Amino acid sequence: MRILLVEDNRLLANSLAKVLSAAQFSVDVMHDGQDADHVLLTQDYALVILDLSLPRMDGLEVLRRLRSRGNKVSVLILTARNNVGDRVLGLDLGADDYLTKPFELTELEARIRALIRRASGHADNRITCGDLVYQAQKQQFELAGETLLLTPREHALLEVLLLNSGRTLGKEALCEKIVAMNEEVNPEAIEIYVHRLRKKLQGSNVQIVTLRGLGYSLEVQNAK
Amino acid sequence: MQSSLRLRLLVWMLLPLLAVASINLLLVKRSARAAADEAYDRILLAAALSIADNITIQDDAVKVDIPYSALEMFQSQFPDHVYYRISHADGRLITGYDDLPISHRLADDKLGNHDTRFYEARYKGEIVRMISYAKPLYEPSGQGPVVIQIGETLRAREEMAREILSESVRNQILLVLAAVALAVVGGMRGLRPLMRLAEQVKARRADELEPFNTTEVQYELRPFIAALNQHMARLKGVFEVQRRFIADAAHQLRTPLAVVHTQAEHALRQTDINSMREEIECLLTSTRQTVHLGNQLLTLSRAQPDAASKFNTDMSLANVARDATRELAPLARKRNIELSFECSAEAETVIIRGNRTLLHELVVNLLNNALRYTQAGGEVTVDARIEGNQFVLEVQDNGPGIPPSERELVFDRFYRVLGTDVEGCGLGLAIVREIIKRHEGEIALQDATKQKQGLRVITRFPLLEN
The missing domain is CATH 3.30.565.10 (Histidine kinase-like ATPase, C-terminal domain)
Known part of the structure; x- marks a missing residue:
C-alpha cells in the first residue's frame, strides 16, 4: 500500500515515515507543494497525507489541482491550523478527513485504516467492539462467535451504536441516523429497542450505557 | 463633493455668493432704467421750459416760437425721434403733432399752472417718454394755460440703462472671482492645521501611543483629537494585555518543555530497555500535557478582548x-x-x-x-x-x-x-x-x-x- 506524505517539517516527516513504514506501508515523502503536485501527476497512491502550510504551493492548492484532474485518491489533511474555515474549505475541496496537529499516533493510524478501508469499498469489512462483531458483507452481527438475531430496527440501532462506539448519541441523533438507513423509528420508541438490545447483549462484555440527559453509548466493559 | 473639504467649502461659499450677485443684478437692472429716466427727463423738462419761455401773445393769439436751443438738447449719437405739441387747455392745437397722445390719466387729472407730468405712451409704433407742462398765460383775454407736450423715443435711455447694467455685471464678475480666489487661499490656510495634524500622525512610530495635546489645536479639531486619543488609549491597553499574555505563555511553556527535555535525556541514559520504556511513557505524558497547555493558551488568546473572535x-x-x-x-x-x-x-x-x-x-x-x-x-x-x-x-x-x-x-x-x-x-x-x-x-x-x-x-x- 503506497502512501504519499507531504510535510515540510522534516523532523515530523521522518518520524511519521518511520512509523508508517513499520505499519507495512510504503511511504514517499515530499517536502513542498510543487514536488507533491508533480509526483501526483504520475504516481498512484492509496492515500495522500497532506500538510496545508507548504512552501512553494499551499496544501489546499495541491488538493484543488489534484481534484480538478479527476484524481479520487483519499486525502487526509494534517495541519496546525485549527480553524473551522480552513477545515470546511479543505473538506469542500475534496479532502476525505482532517486531523489537527499535534495528534496521537494511534488516532492517525485509525484514520488511515478507515480511509483505506473506505476506498477499498468495505470489501472484507469487520467492525468489532469487544465480543460484538459486525460482518458488513453479510450484514450480520455476531456475539462471541454466535450469530445475533435481530429485528430490522434493532439491527439498525445496534449498527448506529457500533459505528459510533465510544460516542454518546441522543435519541434525536439516533433516529436521524436510523432514518438514513431506511428504517423508521420515533424517539419515544428508542427506549424500547435499547431495552430489547440490552437483553440480547446480556452476558457479553458489551453494553449499552445510558447517560441521563445525554443519550446512549455502546461500550466494552473492562474486566475488573 | 464628498471627497474634498476644500471643494465643499468653496461650493458652499460660491452658491450663496452667486445668489446674492444675481439678486443684486436684478435690482441694478431696475434702478439703471430709473437713473436713465431721471437724467433724460431733466432734458425733457428743460426743453419744455425753454419752449414755454418763448410763448407770447400777439393780437390775442398765442404765438409759439420753438427755439433752436430746445431742439439742440436732444442731439446725441442715438437717432431718437422727438415730437412736440403745443395746445390750449381745452386741447385745441396751436402747433406740432396733433395726434400726439395725452395719457388717459392726464386727461382726467387737470393740469394746473406750472404742473409737470411725465408718462409713457405709444406713438407711431414706438414707445415714447412724454412730458406735459402747463404754461400759464397772464393775459386779459383770459385764455387758460398752454399745454406743452414733448415726447422722445427711448433709444438713448435704453442704451444708458444697458451701459449701467453691463458695468455692474463686469464689476460683480470681478467681485465673485476675487471671492473665489480668496476662498481657495483661505480654505488652504484654514485646512493647514488639519494637514499639519495628519503629518504628525503619519510621522509617529507604530508603538508611539501617547495622546496628542488637545490644547495646541484649534477648537474645532479637539473632538477629533480626543477621539484619536481615546482610540490610542484602547490600543495601548490591548497591546499591554497581549504583551503580558505572550510573556506569560512563553514562561509557562518553558516549564513543561524543560520537563520533556530532562525526561528525554534521562531516557537516553537508560541501558535497560524496560526502564527506558518507562521513561518514555513519562515523556509521552509530559508532551500530552504540553499539548494541552498549548491548546488552552490558544483558547485563552481567542477569548481575549482584542481577539478577532466574533460574538454574534x-x-x-x-x-x-x-x-x-x-x-x-x-x-x-x-x-x-x-x-x-x-x-x-x-x-x-x-x-x-x-x-x-x-x-x-x-x-x-x-x-x-x-x-x-x-x-x-x-x-x-x-x-x-x-x-x-x-x-x-x-x-x-x-x-x-x-x-x-x-x-x-x-x-x-x-x-x-x-x-x-x-x-x-x-x-x-x-x-x-x-x-x-x-x-x-x-x-x-x-x-x-x-x-x-x-x-x-x-x-x-x-x-x-x-
Whole structure:
C-alpha cells in the first residue's frame, strides 16, 4: 500500500515515515507543494497525507489541482491550523478527513485504516467492539462467535451504536441516523429497542450505557 | 463633493455668493432704467421750459416760437425721434403733432399752472417718454394755460440703462472671482492645521501611543483629537494585555518543555530497555500535557478582548452544553463517574447570542475540572435552566470542592490549588472567566447542594431580548 506524505517539517516527516513504514506501508515523502503536485501527476497512491502550510504551493492548492484532474485518491489533511474555515474549505475541496496537529499516533493510524478501508469499498469489512462483531458483507452481527438475531430496527440501532462506539448519541441523533438507513423509528420508541438490545447483549462484555440527559453509548466493559 | 473639504467649502461659499450677485443684478437692472429716466427727463423738462419761455401773445393769439436751443438738447449719437405739441387747455392745437397722445390719466387729472407730468405712451409704433407742462398765460383775454407736450423715443435711455447694467455685471464678475480666489487661499490656510495634524500622525512610530495635546489645536479639531486619543488609549491597553499574555505563555511553556527535555535525556541514559520504556511513557505524558497547555493558551488568546473572535452567533446554549457534555462522556466513563445532564423545557428553546466555539470550550473546561477532581464513583451533573432573564448553567460535583478562601484565586491564570495531584495547567477557570466576561455573564463558586461535599459552579448569561 503506497502512501504519499507531504510535510515540510522534516523532523515530523521522518518520524511519521518511520512509523508508517513499520505499519507495512510504503511511504514517499515530499517536502513542498510543487514536488507533491508533480509526483501526483504520475504516481498512484492509496492515500495522500497532506500538510496545508507548504512552501512553494499551499496544501489546499495541491488538493484543488489534484481534484480538478479527476484524481479520487483519499486525502487526509494534517495541519496546525485549527480553524473551522480552513477545515470546511479543505473538506469542500475534496479532502476525505482532517486531523489537527499535534495528534496521537494511534488516532492517525485509525484514520488511515478507515480511509483505506473506505476506498477499498468495505470489501472484507469487520467492525468489532469487544465480543460484538459486525460482518458488513453479510450484514450480520455476531456475539462471541454466535450469530445475533435481530429485528430490522434493532439491527439498525445496534449498527448506529457500533459505528459510533465510544460516542454518546441522543435519541434525536439516533433516529436521524436510523432514518438514513431506511428504517423508521420515533424517539419515544428508542427506549424500547435499547431495552430489547440490552437483553440480547446480556452476558457479553458489551453494553449499552445510558447517560441521563445525554443519550446512549455502546461500550466494552473492562474486566475488573 | 464628498471627497474634498476644500471643494465643499468653496461650493458652499460660491452658491450663496452667486445668489446674492444675481439678486443684486436684478435690482441694478431696475434702478439703471430709473437713473436713465431721471437724467433724460431733466432734458425733457428743460426743453419744455425753454419752449414755454418763448410763448407770447400777439393780437390775442398765442404765438409759439420753438427755439433752436430746445431742439439742440436732444442731439446725441442715438437717432431718437422727438415730437412736440403745443395746445390750449381745452386741447385745441396751436402747433406740432396733433395726434400726439395725452395719457388717459392726464386727461382726467387737470393740469394746473406750472404742473409737470411725465408718462409713457405709444406713438407711431414706438414707445415714447412724454412730458406735459402747463404754461400759464397772464393775459386779459383770459385764455387758460398752454399745454406743452414733448415726447422722445427711448433709444438713448435704453442704451444708458444697458451701459449701467453691463458695468455692474463686469464689476460683480470681478467681485465673485476675487471671492473665489480668496476662498481657495483661505480654505488652504484654514485646512493647514488639519494637514499639519495628519503629518504628525503619519510621522509617529507604530508603538508611539501617547495622546496628542488637545490644547495646541484649534477648537474645532479637539473632538477629533480626543477621539484619536481615546482610540490610542484602547490600543495601548490591548497591546499591554497581549504583551503580558505572550510573556506569560512563553514562561509557562518553558516549564513543561524543560520537563520533556530532562525526561528525554534521562531516557537516553537508560541501558535497560524496560526502564527506558518507562521513561518514555513519562515523556509521552509530559508532551500530552504540553499539548494541552498549548491548546488552552490558544483558547485563552481567542477569548481575549482584542481577539478577532466574533460574538454574534445566535444559538441554543442548552444544545451547545449538551454536545460538550456528550464529548466528555468517555472521560466520565473512564473515571467511572456518573455524568448526567438536566435541562428545563424553557432553557431548551431559549436563544443566546455569542461565540459558539468559546461557549463550547467553557463547558468543556468546567466539566474537565469536575471530572478530573472528582473521585472514581462520584457524580457530576450539568443543569440548564432559566432564572428571571438569565440562562443559568450549573455544573455540580461531589469531589473535594474548593475552600472559600481560594475561590477567588482559582480564576487567576496558572493558579493551582495546593495539595492536589491532578495534572493541569491552571488555565481552565481563567479561560472560563474570560469567556463569561466576553458574554456579559457571571460566575460563582459555591458548596454543592446535592451532596455532602463538592463544588457547584454557577454561570449566568443574559437572555437575548426579542
